[in-house]
Amino acid sequence: MAINIEDFYRKYGPMVLRRCRSILKNEEAALDAMQDVFVKILKREKVLNGNSPSSLLYITATNVCLNILRSSERKRETTDNSVLEILASTYDPEERILAQIFLDKLFKNEKVSTRTIAMLHYVDGFTLEETAEHVGMSVSGIRKRLRVLRKNGLELKEV
Amino acid sequence: MKKEELNEFYYEQILLDEFPQDKFSREDINPDKLEKLKMSNKSILDEYPPEILARTINDKLKINFSSARLYIPLSFAAVFLLFFTIFPLFNKTESIGDLNEFENIRLKGNVPSLYIYRGNGNNAELLANNALVKEKDLLQISYDSAGEKYGVIFSIDGRGTVTLHFPDNIYSNTRLDFGGKVSLPFSYELDNAPFFERFFFVTSNSEINAESIMENAGRIAKGNKSEMLNLTDGSRQKSIILFKEEVHR
Numbered sequence: 435m436a437i438n439i440e441d442f443y444r445k446y447g448p449m450v451l452r453r454c455r456s457i458l459k460n461e462e463a464a465l466d467a468m469q470d471v472f473v474k475i476l477k478r479e480k481v482l483n484g485n486s487p488s489s490l491l492y493i494t495a496t497n498v499c500l501n502i503l504r505s506s507e508r509k510r511e512t513t514d515n516s517v518l519e520i521l522a523s524t525y526d527p528e529e530r531i532l533a534q535i536f537l538d539k540l541f542k543n544e545k546v547s548t549r550t551i552a553m554l555h556y557v558d559g560f561t562l563e564e565t566a567e568h569v570g571m572s573v574s575g576i577r578k579r580l581r582v583l584r585k586n587g588l589e590l591k592e593v
Numbered sequence: 594m595k596k597e598e599l600n601e602f603y604y605e606q607i608l609l610d611e612f613p614q615d616k617f618s619r620e621d622i623n624p625d626k627l628e629k630l631k632m633s634n635k636s637i638l639d640e641y642p643p644e645i646l647a648r649t650i651n652d653k654l655k656i657n658f659s660s661a662r663l664y665i666p667l668s669f670a671a672v673f674l675l676f677f678t679i680f681p682l683f684n685k686t687e688s689i690g691d692l693n694e695f696e697n698i699r700l701k702g703n704v705p706s707l708y709i710y711r712g713n714g715n716n717a718e719l720l721a722n723n724a725l726v727k728e729k730d731l732l733q734i735s736y737d738s739a740g741e742k743y744g745v746i747f748s749i750d751g752r753g754t755v756t757l758h759f760p761d762n763i764y765s766n767t768r769l770d771f772g773g774k775v776s777l778p779f780s781y782e783l784d785n786a787p788f789f790e791r792f793f794f795v796t797s798n799s800e801i802n803a804e805s806i807m808e809n810a811g812r813i814a815k816g817n818k819s820e821m822l823n824l825t826d827g828s829r830q831k832s833i834i835l836f837k838e839e840v841h842r
Contacts, residue, residue, distance in 0.1 A: 492602055
């Protein structure tokens, strides 16, 4: 049965917009991203199995927003509020810039999905099991990714 | 022992009535947080009313689908185009490598096939391997799974940028549609990357991990761009290369 877009948005739009706002910290960009999330999901309506699209919408919103942040233009627009800052969790201007440079370097060579995993686990506070469930990987896979990320982070710090 | 707080996302799910009740007990829920979310919902829906947002989303969807709608009815025309445009190429001397590539644009067959069409006014032109294309050409990708269950379609351009065309993202299911030629629900505009755009279609009867295919693709993109993917699990691959014409500004 075709999805009624108005009802679908009425139900899930606020959640998706909140997620986009929390990552992008820019109302206009978040609104655009939210629409992109719905377009992506509705284009592949059949992936919705009918019983809880919230998880799919949430992860799609995370991916869409992280991809937006990855593009250099958006990064410039949101320098002060980027996900790197969120990941850095520091508000001292000097430390924040250093943390941003550090994280930029760290994630530059990481897989796209590693950023999503790091976001879900370190920023959103999902447990390893929950993160694994959301991204469709095994817990050991998630653990391995984060272990490699930590190792690379420590090596980069030493450099 | 201090109870762990429920993640914000779970509050969203509780409000949507989508959180499995066996995963939490009522005392885990902070009613203030739920109330805040309800207020936020109201404020968002007031600010961005469903009837307006639904129209905007629908318009965006139409833009995404419009190219596919244009091309699907034209696939019969494309078949004729194939005869008139492609068949003469058989008379040319082709290297074995070229013939293997040419297999990708065959009309029928029991192997998965990839088809690239170029929008040309009101027509769709099926592009042969090695065809010339240019910046801003609008391409429509179609495939025939020939019974293979899973697949990934991506392209590598002359700058070494890898673009995933199917599935939507590396986390999505790679299950292919079956029953003949299937057009992807969007078209693809070529940017100003130089030299070429090379398309790959990887198929298998077992589930394919799009992420590992993209990692594999990244290796080609960074190295010898004429190589095929290094597949060890019995997956098959096809590739079509389109050469970029220089646009003089």
